[in-house]
Amino acid sequence: MCGIIATVGRSDTLDVLMNGLSMLDYRGYDSAGVALGGGGDRVEVVKRAGKLENLRAALDGEGAPEGAVGVAHTRWSTHGPPTDENAHPHTDPEGRVAVVHNGIIENYQRLRDDLEAAGQEFASDTDTEVVPHLIAAALDRGEPVEQAVRQAVDAIEGSYALCIAVAGDDRLYGARNDSPLVLGIDDGAYYLASDVPAFRKHTDQVAFLEEGEFVTVSPDGYTVTDGAGEPVEKPHHTVEWDPEEAGKAGYDHFMLKEIHEQPRSLRQCLQGRVDELSGSVELEELEGLERPEQLHLVAAGTSYHAAVYAATLLRSAGVPAQAFYAHEYAATTPPVEDALVVGVTQSGETADTLGALRAARRRGATTLACTNTVGSTAARECDHTLYIHAGPEIGVAATKTFASQLVALSLFSLWLDDGDAREQIAALRDLPGQVQAVLDDSRAREIAETYHGSDAYFFIGRGLNYPVALEGALKFKEITYEHAEGFAAGELKHGPLALVTENTPVFAVVTGDGEQARKTVGNVKEVEARDAPVVAVTDGASDAARYADHVLEIPETDPRTGAVLANVQLQLVAYHAADLLGRPIDKPRNLAKSVTVE
Amino acid sequence: MSITSAVVLAAGEGTRLRPLTRNRPKPMLPAGNRPILEYVCDALVEAGIERLVVVVGYKRDRVQDGLGHSYRDVPVEYVVQEKQLGSGHALLQAREAVAGPVVVVNGDRVIEASTVRATLAAYHEECAASLAVVANEDAGRYGAVELHDGRITELVEKPANDDYRLINGGVYAFGGSVFEELAATPRTDGSLPLTDTVARLIDDGEVRGARVDGTWADATYPWDLLTVAREVLGDGMVSGVQRHPGEWVAESATVHEDATLVAPAVVGPDCEVGAGAVVGPYVALGRNATVEANATVQTSVVDADTRVGAGSVLVDAVTGQNVRVGAGAVVPGGPGDVVVGDQVFPDQRLGAVVADRARLGGGSRCDPGTLVGTGARVGTGVVASGHVAEGAEVVR
Numbered sequence: 001m002c003g004i005i006a007t008v009g010r011s012d013t014l015d016v017l018m019n020g021l022s023m024l025d026y027r028g029y030d031s032a033g034v035a036l037g038g039g040g041d042r043v044e045v046v047k048r049a050g051k052l053e054n055l056r057a058a059l060d061g062e063g064a065p066e067g068a069v070g071v072a073h074t075r076w077s078t079h080g081p082p083t084d085e086n087a088h089p090h091t092d093p094e095g096r097v098a099v100v101h102n103g104i105i106e107n108y109q110r111l112r113d114d115l116e117a118a119g120q121e122f123a124s125d126t127d128t129e130v131v132p133h134l135i136a137a138a139l140d141r142g143e144p145v146e147q148a149v150r151q152a153v154d155a156i157e158g159s160y161a162l163c164i165a166v167a168g169d170d171r172l173y174g175a176r177n178d179s180p181l182v183l184g185i186d187d188g189a190y191y192l193a194s195d196v197p198a199f200r201k202h203t204d205q206v207a208f209l210e211e212g213e214f215v216t217v218s219p220d221g222y223t224v225t226d227g228a229g230e231p232v233e234k235p236h237h238t239v240e241w242d243p244e245e246a247g248k249a250g251y252d253h254f255m256l257k258e259i260h261e262q263p264r265s266l267r268q269c270l271q272g273r274v275d276e277l278s279g280s281v282e283l284e285e286l287e288g289l290e291r292p293e294q295l296h297l298v299a300a301g302t303s304y305h306a307a308v309y310a311a312t313l314l315r316s317a318g319v320p321a322q323a324f325y326a327h328e329y330a331a332t333t334p335p336v337e338d339a340l341v342v343g344v345t346q347s348g349e350t351a352d353t354l355g356a357l358r359a360a361r362r363r364g365a366t367t368l369a370c371t372n373t374v375g376s377t378a379a380r381e382c383d384h385t386l387y388i389h390a391g392p393e394i395g396v397a398a399t400k401t402f403a404s405q406l407v408a409l410s411l412f413s414l415w416l417d418d419g420d421a422r423e424q425i426a427a428l429r430d431l432p433g434q435v436q437a438v439l440d441d442s443r444a445r446e447i448a449e450t451y452h453g454s455d456a457y458f459f460i461g462r463g464l465n466y467p468v469a470l471e472g473a474l475k476f477k478e479i480t481y482e483h484a485e486g487f488a489a490g491e492l493k494h495g496p497l498a499l500v501t502e503n504t505p506v507f508a509v510v511t512g513d514g515e516q517a518r519k520t521v522g523n524v525k526e527v528e529a530r531d532a533p534v535v536a537v538t539d540g541a542s543d544a545a546r547y548a549d550h551v552l553e554i555p556e557t558d559p560r561t562g563a564v565l566a567n568v569q570l571q572l573v574a575y576h577a578a579d580l581l582g583r584p585i586d587k588p589r590n591l592a593k594s595v596t597v598e
Numbered sequence: 599m600s601i602t603s604a605v606v607l608a609a610g611e612g613t614r615l616r617p618l619t620r621n622r623p624k625p626m627l628p629a630g631n632r633p634i635l636e637y638v639c640d641a642l643v644e645a646g647i648e649r650l651v652v653v654v655g656y657k658r659d660r661v662q663d664g665l666g667h668s669y670r671d672v673p674v675e676y677v678v679q680e681k682q683l684g685s686g687h688a689l690l691q692a693r694e695a696v697a698g699p700v701v702v703v704n705g706d707r708v709i710e711a712s713t714v715r716a717t718l719a720a721y722h723e724e725c726a727a728s729l730a731v732v733a734n735e736d737a738g739r740y741g742a743v744e745l746h747d748g749r750i751t752e753l754v755e756k757p758a759n760d761d762y763r764l765i766n767g768g769v770y771a772f773g774g775s776v777f778e779e780l781a782a783t784p785r786t787d788g789s790l791p792l793t794d795t796v797a798r799l800i801d802d803g804e805v806r807g808a809r810v811d812g813t814w815a816d817a818t819y820p821w822d823l824l825t826v827a828r829e830v831l832g833d834g835m836v837s838g839v840q841r842h843p844g845e846w847v848a849e850s851a852t853v854h855e856d857a858t859l860v861a862p863a864v865v866g867p868d869c870e871v872g873a874g875a876v877v878g879p880y881v882a883l884g885r886n887a888t889v890e891a892n893a894t895v896q897t898s899v900v901d902a903d904t905r906v907g908a909g910s911v912l913v914d915a916v917t918g919q920n921v922r923v924g925a926g927a928v929v930p931g932g933p934g935d936v937v938v939g940d941q942v943f944p945d946q947r948l949g950a951v952v953a954d955r956a957r958l959g960g961g962s963r964c965d966p967g968t969l970v971g972t973g974a975r976v977g978t979g980v981v982a983s984g985h986v987a988e989g990a991e992v993v994r
Contacts (some may be wrong), residue, residue, distance in 0.1 A: 247667030250654060250676030267868060267886065276870050276888065429868070429886060433903030433920035437955055440621045480847070521858050592832050 005198040006163035008073040008172040009189035011217035017072035020198035035089035035098030036067030037165040042095040047087035073100035092136030101128040103179035106158035162437035207234035255395035263432040279422035281284035292340035294320035298356040299344035308467040328354035336365035341377040348376020349596035429560035444572030456483040461509035472570035477579040502531040510544040511562035517542040608705030609655030609679040617953035620972040622660040625705035630830040631882040644711035655679040686790035704768035710812030721771035726803035730767035741766035821948040831862040914949035924960035932967025
């Protein structure tokens with residue numbers, strides 16, 4: 001769960017690396033470093049624990065290294081604590097080889113034992129450091145550079161994206177296995193990175209490396225070979241989105257910017273897919289997918305809540321559907337039989353979800369990725385892909401991508417059901433404007449101020465609003481560090497009610513005036529009776545507001561879109577509560593955006 | 599030297615345009631079916647500006663959401679004017695963000711690239727500033743100017759007499775010293791209009807004027823948005839695929855084969871127009887607007903996400919965003935008297951202004967000149983007139 005950027009062929013190598021790191025630091029941020037090589041007999045390395053600013057200060061202090069080949073890394077610890085030594089890049093003792101690595105080398109202990117037995121000394125506790133040592137050992141044996149790198153890559157097992165620079169060599173080397181690595185192609189300059197934003201400023205031409213592929217890049221061109229050493233032709237893709245979208249556009253935090261972007265991202269999700277006049281939903285990319293008998297949705301974190309929403313929606317339409325935590329699904333995979341297995345993952349790189357999808361595929365299931373990222377591992381490995389078209393999301397706490405997941409999965413449920421969907425489509429088309437209405441008029445800041453300093457925060461909902469309650473609590477705990485839990489409203493009286501006091505506000509999500517709403521209002525009364533303050537998130541159709549101390553209003557609409565609107569209110573509550581506490585909202589402690597380790 | 603940075607002033611609400619400015623500032627109101635501010639930025643980008651600094655204040659999230667971090671590949675930065683103390687004060691907020699000579703424009707008026715280019719061409723390093731000069735019959739609403747041999751000799755704000763035909767177009771090029779001049783300009787009641795500083799520059803140095811005749815459109819009152827739409831449609835300053843002369847339809851829009859478009863008309867992205875509907879002439883449908891079957895929309899601006907119900911009629915109407923016009927509702931059109939505060943504007947050609955998220959119930963009617971406030975509801979079959987307050991509900 002780290003970020004890599006590497007480049008060759010630029011005269012301003014260091015600037016390119018530093019800019020790339022700043023674009024990637026959402027992937028992890030407990031240390032960062034750069035290494036520049038090309039000429040000379042040593043690569044120059046500068047690395048620091050802590051935020052990117054620490055590295056920047058060190059570079060200012062030590063004088064900027066120069067070189068035509070550069071590799072850089074921002075790290076989120078898996079092996080060894082975040083220290084200067086453990087930061088990447090790692091080198092061999094002579095400083096001839098610099099390596100940055102994303103992933104886990106499973107056989108590193110054995111390799112390290114062998115190297116230490118042969119007299120090599122290690123500087124860090126990391127698994128990565130075996131790689132430069134292996135390469136240096138091969139160079140000492142007289143192997144040509146490319147051969148030496150290749151042998152080292154062949155020797156390691158596990159998941160990795162690697163970028164390697166060697167002193168006195170004007171080429172850059174990269175290898176990928178189970179961790180993302182993308183090649184950026186420009187005139188006379190090339191980039192390797194774990195994600196496109198790292199170099200999008202310089203080029204929009206990319207090629208995605210596949211599992212087991214190895215790339216050698218020089219200023220004059222690149223060659224990709226597969227695991228057997230056979231050359232591979234790589235198709236080039238054009239990335240359409242704008243690098244500047246990664247900027248905050250005047251907002252204090254990416255999260256707030258992304259919350260406000262939701263009307264636009266939802267429009268993108270709907271564009272070209274719905275036709276209210278004919279009541280039809282068209283999902284071009286699903287052409288050829290047969291209507292499944294049953295569905296398993298696998299996901300983790302926020303995406304899991306979207307999966308619960310989708311499963312609820314599908315079940316209410318009579319389609320057997322279940323949501324699973326991806327890691328549990330991989331551990332104990334149920335019989336897949338004729339199920340379509342849908343992996344919901346924003347990044348398309350979530351290791352747990354990829355694992356679940358692979359487990360399903362091994363049992364013969366058809367798989368579908370619901371993702372935001374074109375060319376991601378999930379998109380490439382699954383039989384079908386449903387894109388949510390939310391645009392890049394930088395804040396670690398998912399907001400707009402969750403809303404777009406709900407809408408994309410809602411479209412998917414309508415697509416599965418051949419009936420006339422005019423009313424539902426009208427509700428979906430009304431949604432962007434209604435989200436704007438919530439953004440314009442929300443009283444979330446006031447609510448956050450009122451309940452600042454409470455003992456804990458509980459969120460309840462039923463049916464489609466149950467995943468909204470779960471997500472409301474997850475968002476709250478992620479960025480405020482306060483205790484927050486989401487419960488199915490009906491489950492409250494079976495245990496959690498014991499936690500409820502006059503100092504634990506309960507956010508109740510109630511939409512519509514049907515039986516579910518009436519029952520949730522009943523649960524609200526149970527809470528009121530324990531003197532807990534209640535914040536109703538409601539469209540006013542039921543009498544929930546009457547039993548609530550505060551109300552967060554949403555426009556009255558179809559239940560499927562009401563869930564999206566209620567979630568926007570809860571996003572804002574979490575944001576403002578975290579802001580009042582002075583939390584680092586875009587980069588909460590211990591968390592990373594894209595969880596690429598299991 | 600060439601000027602490559604521009605400051606766009608987009609912090610003020612535009613209070614005379616209420617109730618349409620309840621949720622967004624004037625630069626984000628529609629000229630046709632795109633925000634005025636986009637026209638301003640288009641003109642700047644097409645004139646070669648490489649960096650935009652936007653001064654934001656009132657409802658700034660709407661400006662930031664609208665332009666984002668870059669506009670047509672030109673980076674956009676924001677500076678905040680916390681209190682709206684005049685256009686000069688607004689520009690002063692950009693002091694740290696720009697260096698050297700700079701273009702300054704009002705973000706709330708439609709302009710063309712040629713106007714920016716002419717203003718840049720008129721500027722030279724020895725003069726203090728240049729500004730665009732526009733012929734306008736309503737000089738009394740604006741800053742009138744006297745222009746002699748390319749030099750501005752006089753600037754009079756809202757002159758009382760009719761002697762003036764030329765106005766300050768609100769497009770300037772300033773030398774880097776403008777910020778010192780702004781800081782040195784005495785404030786009037788705590789406020790600092792940019793024109794006070796320009797007047798000082800006219801007195802103390804040389805201010806060049808560039809006479810321009812490109813499209814220049816401004817809205818002072820809500821019904822002026824109809825005139826602005828007429829200008830941009832008439833001048834073809836509209837995006838979308840032109841199906842027939844004067845009929846622009848966005849690629850992502852759906853128009854039923856049995857619907858009729860009457861030129862000029864523009865149908866925005868994601869719009870749907872149902873069977874038997876008649877849209878035009880001089881109609882702009884904003885993004886994701888819906889015109890249901892057999893509705894008729896004429897000389898109207900229908901803003902984003904608005905739904906015009908089956909069989910309804912809108913003539914000379916301006917709607918905000920996310921408005922619901924019920925089936926069979928009728929806005930029969932002007933002229934009518936419009937009352938704004940304690941002022942009466944007689945015989946304005948205005949059917950109705952229906953602000954964001956207001957609802958006209960099925961079969962309701964708006965008398966000419968009706969202003970319906972944000973979120974107000976006009977009940978089924980009700981006849982509304984005058985001013986319906988924000989959030990009010992009118993029942994039979």
